Amino acid sequence: MSDPILSLTGVRADIDQYHILHGVDLQVPKGELTVLLGRNGAGKSTTLRTIMGLTTVTGGQVRFQGEDITGQPTPRIARKGIAFVPENMGIFSLLTVRENMVLAAVSGPMDEQRLNWIFELFPPMKKFWNRPAGNLSGGQKQMLAIARAVIEPRELLLVDEPTKGLAPAIINDLADAFEQLKQQQVSILLVEQNFNFSRRLGQSVAVMNDGGVVYAGQMAELADNEELQQELLGLGLGAHQ
Amino acid sequence: MMQRLLSGDYPRSRALTALLLIIGVSLALGPFLFPGVRAFSMLGMICVFIIVVASYDLMLGYTHIVSFAHTMFFGIGAYGVAMASDAFGSGYGALFIGIGGAMLLTILLSLLLGLLSLRVKAIFFALVTLAVAFAFLSLVTQLYNLTGGEDGLAMRVPRELGPAFRPFDEPWVGFDVVGFITGLFSAPAGAFQNALFDVRISGKHLMYYVAFVSAVLVFLFLLRMVNSPFGRVLQAIRENEFRAQALGYRTVFYRTAVVIVSALLATLAGVLFALINRYVNPENTLNFELMVFILLMCVIGGMGTLYGAVVGTAVFLLAQNYLQDLLKLLAGFTEPGSLLEHLVGPDRWLLWFGLLFVLSVYFFPTGIVGQLRLWAARRRQRRAGDSPLAEQGDQHHAS
Numbered sequence: 001m002s003d004p005i006l007s008l009t010g011v012r013a014d015i016d017q018y019h020i021l022h023g024v025d026l027q028v029p030k031g032e033l034t035v036l037l038g039r040n041g042a043g044k045s046t047t048l049r050t051i052m053g054l055t056t057v058t059g060g061q062v063r064f065q066g067e068d069i070t071g072q073p074t075p076r077i078a079r080k081g082i083a084f085v086p087e088n089m090g091i092f093s094l095l096t097v098r099e100n101m102v103l104a105a106v107s108g109p110m111d112e113q114r115l116n117w118i119f120e121l122f123p124p125m126k127k128f129w130n131r132p133a134g135n136l137s138g139g140q141k142q143m144l145a146i147a148r149a150v151i152e153p154r155e156l157l158l159v160d161e162p163t164k165g166l167a168p169a170i171i172n173d174l175a176d177a178f179e180q181l182k183q184q185q186v187s188i189l190l191v192e193q194n195f196n197f198s199r200r201l202g203q204s205v206a207v208m209n210d211g212g213v214v215y216a217g218q219m220a221e222l223a224d225n226e227e228l229q230q231e232l233l234g235l236g237l238g239a240h241q
Numbered sequence: 242m243m244q245r246l247l248s249g250d251y252p253r254s255r256a257l258t259a260l261l262l263i264i265g266v267s268l269a270l271g272p273f274l275f276p277g278v279r280a281f282s283m284l285g286m287i288c289v290f291i292i293v294v295a296s297y298d299l300m301l302g303y304t305h306i307v308s309f310a311h312t313m314f315f316g317i318g319a320y321g322v323a324m325a326s327d328a329f330g331s332g333y334g335a336l337f338i339g340i341g342g343a344m345l346l347t348i349l350l351s352l353l354l355g356l357l358s359l360r361v362k363a364i365f366f367a368l369v370t371l372a373v374a375f376a377f378l379s380l381v382t383q384l385y386n387l388t389g390g391e392d393g394l395a396m397r398v399p400r401e402l403g404p405a406f407r408p409f410d411e412p413w414v415g416f417d418v419v420g421f422i423t424g425l426f427s428a429p430a431g432a433f434q435n436a437l438f439d440v441r442i443s444g445k446h447l448m449y450y451v452a453f454v455s456a457v458l459v460f461l462f463l464l465r466m467v468n469s470p471f472g473r474v475l476q477a478i479r480e481n482e483f484r485a486q487a488l489g490y491r492t493v494f495y496r497t498a499v500v501i502v503s504a505l506l507a508t509l510a511g512v513l514f515a516l517i518n519r520y521v522n523p524e525n526t527l528n529f530e531l532m533v534f535i536l537l538m539c540v541i542g543g544m545g546t547l548y549g550a551v552v553g554t555a556v557f558l559l560a561q562n563y564l565q566d567l568l569k570l571l572a573g574f575t576e577p578g579s580l581l582e583h584l585v586g587p588d589r590w591l592l593w594f595g596l597l598f599v600l601s602v603y604f605f606p607t608g609i610v611g612q613l614r615l616w617a618a619r620r621r622q623r624r625a626g627d628s629p630l631a632e633q634g635d636q637h638h639a640s
Binding site: 052054073074075079084086090092093094095100102103104106148180 | 472473474477478479480481483484485486487488489490491492
């Protein structure tokens with residue numbers, strides 16, 4: 001494994017009086033797609049929010065590119081090159097697609113070439129360029145959310161359940177987009193429930209349960225080991241295929 | 242030229258454009274189109290309140306910060322110059338000391354409020370601002386020696402801006418539009434001649450144009466601001482503050498900046514108010530009723546549109562000033578002593594005033610501007626053959 005771009009050691013986090021993360025240890029290798037799996041309520045989304053500084057860390061350390069970013073304000077973390085696509089996508093629905101993209105290009109005007117690449121990746125973005133983003137369909141909103149995250153080159157993408165509630169055809173499109181991002185050596189941490197989608201894309205994998213990481217390794221190993229899947233995720237893949 | 246002046250944010254509705262042109266021309270040539278003291282003072286108030294309401298819209302409509310302390314800043318401006326003129330006389334020096342002091346106090350207080358908005362959100366922030374505004378009101382009422390208490394202060398304005406200043410010996414000619422139109426019905430032959438009237442230019446007119454030009458400049462400045470990258474971040478904060486943070490925007494900075502800019506503009510409006518009205522008291526600057534009126538003007542015009550501030554202010558003040566006359570006119574047609582006469586009697590004007598606003602909020606939830614734009618957008622869509630892909634107005638490409 002190459003040097004991790006992001007590493008969490010013993011990270012603990014609370015939401016109100018509830019302890020959500022009880023010491024998460026997680027390594028995201030540089031230039032790879034890492035999938036974070038786990039049941040509902042295992043703490044996957046909270047882990048992403050904690051990395052972004054949206055949840056207060058009560059213990060442990062988050063390091064990004066070797067630098068300690070624990071407890072830093074969210075905007076500063078974002079400016080270091082981490083883009084976050086939250087589960088609810090966070091589209092600014094009254095603004096147009098264009099305005100959403102302009103906002104995401106924090107360091108200056110959008111790069112024409114990169115924009116064209118995004119249009120190729122997600123053709124609906126071009127089609128609805130001047131339309132309010134609130135009028136987009138669920139899948140298109142997800143595309144916009146991801147497009148917004150990659151409008152400028154980032155070191156690391158955090159994506160929370162992009163396939164949730166989407167039609168299989170659109171999930172396929174998203175998978176293609178992630179494949180392209182992988183080829184560009186973008187490091188990605190992807191939270192997923194859809195194991196087939198994860199297996200297709202993931203290079204490394206971590207499984208969470210009850211606020212901690214219970215397994216970390218290569219996706220290929222987990223994919224081949226049905227017993228382990230059964231144990232970690234409680235799923236017989238047969239039922240899901 | 243127009244594109245740059247309006248920062249690419251066009252009215253996007255023909256009816257709205259017409260309405261704005263009417264308001265614009267009426268204000269620009271106001272003293273020469275509408276005779277009488279009452280019309281003149283209303284025109285001045287429209288200019289002043291366009292600034293107040295537009296700056297309030299920057300907070301309420303564009304950033305969703307609900308503050309009830311806007312009249313406090315308005316009052317700081319008005320009292321600032323009034324107190325300075327009380328203490329140092331009517332020269333320009335006193336005026337600028339007053340403006341400077343008011344601006345400093347405003348920056349300080351709005352900075353505190355802006356930082357406070359981090360800790361307390363939404364309705365709680367609104368309540369805190371309300372408490373601050375009331376505290377300020379009672380402070381002004383009780384510091385009798387400084388502020389004149391309930392009696393208020395008479396403002397001594399520089400000579401050039403007062404009624405005593407007469408730059409021209411000869412009167413100018415005005416044309417009474419309303420008189421001309423009514424004249425067309427009663428005496429068509431002499432309607433044009435009868436509509437002409439003398440305008441004796443005085444410092445009051447100069448002051449009116451200071452207020453008018455200020456209103457135009459502030460409006461264009463705000464239009465520029467909300468259509469700049471800064472303004473887009475404000476709208477992003479309005480919709481989803483966490484998301485804006487996760488994109489890398491320090492929303493603290495933006496929220497505080499908006500509160501300060503908006504408060505400073507309210508202070509400026511307060512200064513203009515004191516200069517036009519030449520009398521300042523808690524009733525006409527700091528009252529809670531005034532705050533509600535500002536909120537209403539903003540909502541009736543259409544929140545988050547800025548054009549709404551212009552339309553809302555004009556419509557509201559027009560109704561406030563002339564509804565009573567309209568009712569008097571209507572009552573003339575009814576049978577004396579009947580129930581109908583009681584209902585439309587001029588004393589009932591507040592009832593109709595209230596009803597008018599309940600109805601307008603009910604039927605135009607997005608305000609006059611929002612509704613006109615919606616109709617225009619629908620018409621455009623129909624013309625484009627119901628195609629869901631019809632472009633909505635601007636044709637910008639990647640920039």
